Amino acid sequence: MPKTAFLTVLLAGIAMPASAQEAPDIELWRLDCGTLQLSDSESFSDTHLYDGQPRELTDSCYLIRNGEKYLLWDTGLPDALVGSSQTSGVYTVTVGRSIADQLGDLGLSSADIAMVGISHYHFDHIGQLSGFPASTLLIGKGDFDAVKAADGTGNVDPGPFAHWLKDGGGTVEPVAGDRDVFGDGSVTMINAPGHTPGHHALLVRLPHTGNVMLTGDLYHFEEQIENRGVPQFNTDRADTLASMHRFDQMASNLDATIVIQHEPRQIQRLPIFPESAK
Numbered sequence: 001m002p003k004t005a006f007l008t009v010l011l012a013g014i015a016m017p018a019s020a021q022e023a024p025d026i027e028l029w030r031l032d033c034g035t036l037q038l039s040d041s042e043s044f045s046d047t048h049l050y051d052g053q054p055r056e057l058t059d060s061c062y063l064i065r066n067g068e069k070y071l072l073w074d075t076g077l078p079d080a081l082v083g084s085s086q087t088s089g090v091y092t093v094t095v096g097r098s099i100a101d102q103l104g105d106l107g108l109s110s111a112d113i114a115m116v117g118i119s120h121y122h123f124d125h126i127g128q129l130s131g132f133p134a135s136t137l138l139i140g141k142g143d144f145d146a147v148k149a150a151d152g153t154g155n156v157d158p159g160p161f162a163h164w165l166k167d168g169g170g171t172v173e174p175v176a177g178d179r180d181v182f183g184d185g186s187v188t189m190i191n192a193p194g195h196t197p198g199h200h201a202l203l204v205r206l207p208h209t210g211n212v213m214l215t216g217d218l219y220h221f222e223e224q225i226e227n228r229g230v231p232q233f234n235t236d237r238a239d240t241l242a243s244m245h246r247f248d249q250m251a252s253n254l255d256a257t258i259v260i261q262h263e264p265r266q267i268q269r270l271p272i273f274p275e276s277a278k
């Protein structure tokens with residue numbers, strides 16, 4: 001058989017249905033969800049990599065549109081902080097604009113957000129969650145188990161989850177392992193435990209920009225990629241290192257742009273709001 005004929009037969013054999021051939025219509029915005037000023041980064045390494053270093057961290061949330069459906073990834077610091085600041089220990093936190101305010105710039109309201117995905121249960125990722133009661137909550141199973149078990153006295157605050165914890169409340173889908181969020185491979189929650197038991201990163205496969213991987217808090221700043229800084233407050237050191245290994249290898253194999261959600265030096269890796277990556 002001539003080579004070209006063989007190729008024709010081969011291609012015919014793997015022809016996809018028309019619907020699967022169309023690239024998903026995906027758009028990604030970065031929302032500003034506050035700033036964390038650190039007077040000392042000591043707690044971000046359990047081997048004293050950053051002792052005494054002051055550092056500014058940004059707090060990012062992300063909006064993803066797939067056709068008519070929207071996913072909000074992380075919900076930042078509480079919007080009660082808009083126009084004020086709060087200091088606790090080494091942290092001083094501020095919020096410039098609420099998520100609802102920024103959604104308004106796009107002609108959207110919380111009712112338009114089908115799903116809210118949470119990378120993990122820390123306070124700077126769940127601050128505005130309660131503003132999205134109609135949304136299905138996607139959260140790592142290990143994290144949701146910890147939220148369910150929390151009594152409010154430890155470092156897991158169940159407060160913002162109240163609507164999804166009560167009978168007859170919001171819909172929650174605890175995610176064990178990875179999750180194909182829209183069912184078309186365009187957006188995947190990547191299981192990356194260690195920072196918390198059910199911590200997840202997010203892979204977004206944009207048709208024009210290419211692949212983008214949002215870290216959650218697997219990394220907080222660029223140095224942690226280089227020198228494997230594991231925060232003292234992570235729940236599992238070995239899981240963290242395994243998750244870093246998996247994340248880095250996936251990013252390399254998919255030629256993905258890595259975006260560290262808390263890294264001010266990486267805000268420019270995506271268009272500045274209200275512009276979006278497509």
Ligand SMILES: [Zn+2]
Pocket residue numbers: 122124125217262
């Ligand atoms: Zn964080």
